[in-house]
Amino acid sequence: MTELPVTTYFTRWRELPLGDREIIEGFVDPAHDQPSPVLARAIARWPGAHYWENTPNGRTLVLVSEDRPPRERWLVHVLLFALTLLSMTVAGATFAGFPANWSLPSWEATRIGLTFSLPLAAILAAHESGHYLVARRYRVNASPPFFLPFPAQLGLLGTMGAFIRLRSPMYDRRTLFDIGVAGPFAGMIVAIPILLIGLAHSGTVALLDAPLAHQVIVVEDWHLLLGDSLLLWVCRAIVGAHGTIALTPLAIAGWTGLFVTCLNLLPLAQLDGGHVTYALFGERQPWIARFFWLLLIPMGRLWQGWWLWAVLALVIGRGQLGHPRLIAPERPLDAKRRMLAWLAIALLVLTFAPAAIFIPA
DSSP: OOOOOOGGGGGEEEEEEEEEEEEEEEEEEEGGGTOOHHHHHHHHHHEEEEEEEEEEEEEEEEEEEEEEEOOOHHHHHHHHHHOOOOOHHHHOOOOOOOOOOOOOHHHHHHHHHHHHHHHHHHHHHHHHHHHHHHHHHHHHBOOOOOEEEEOOSHHHHHHHEEOOOBBBBBOOOHHHHHHHHHHHHHHHHHHHHHHOOOOOOHHOOOOOBBEEEEEEEEETTTEEEEEEHHHHHHHHHHHHHOSSEEEEEEHHHHHHHHHHHHHHSOOTTTSHHHHHHHHGGGHHHHHHHHHHHHHHHTTTOTTHHHHHHHHHHHHHHHTTTTTOOOEEEOOOOOOOHHHHHHHHHHHHHHHHHOOOOOOOO
């Protein structure tokens, strides 16, 4: 018997060629929307991914295929990761009192530096891999993570983070949301255990703290206070930490993981938070972005880095704070994803550190 194409079982459907991708979307005949055995076999023959959506007009099936997987320059990604790991290891050694030389002076310095660089690399890799793997599940043309090394002599952490490039347009809110939220959730799964273990091995010091900062690190002759967040207070309570604590390199990596998550969840432009809020609120997202952007201006009195992020948000958005439109923005998120979106917003609140990094008076 000749097998019929998937579109045979649609009441209405449309096909969208998007460069190297093809998307077919349609309302499935109610007789087949469970799906029926014949439709299930037709879907199994589809050379790509598919997902279902429940809408007021019936069950919708979305099928995505690509001409060929994107070709990646994996050597570039591996080299950038290696350089970033090296610069973060140098940074980790400085937290233990070793000078920030352009090379590691001893095996002991390397060993201590790795207690910072390996956990932080794991957090960044989990975050960006979450984005990448979900993007590829939806056959979105996305690059593997680019890690950004930065000399420890010029920057505190030895890195400017990591990112992936989305090289094809987003189709609908579901795709955008799943890609956007996967990174913060994956990163936090790795960051919280690292922070808890690091806090448990950090000691209390006799140093005046600040109302919004009870963690201190020493970088050469500087004492730097790291800001509190609600989630950090919870983690401190779990391990029984009191007063001002001197963070170990491992704890600094965990604190950084929380703060990186906070920065990415700001609902601005094409940050992860911009993806999530656009998927949840649609055309209202630009107004939310403008409100938060204006909020960063007075927040800069607590930490001047908020002013930097206000500028970076405009750079990332090419002068716009709103999120670019999707191809098919009309379908809202389902109930499960709306709940996860509000959980992501709660995660922003929990990880927000108003006074992130400053030198005590």
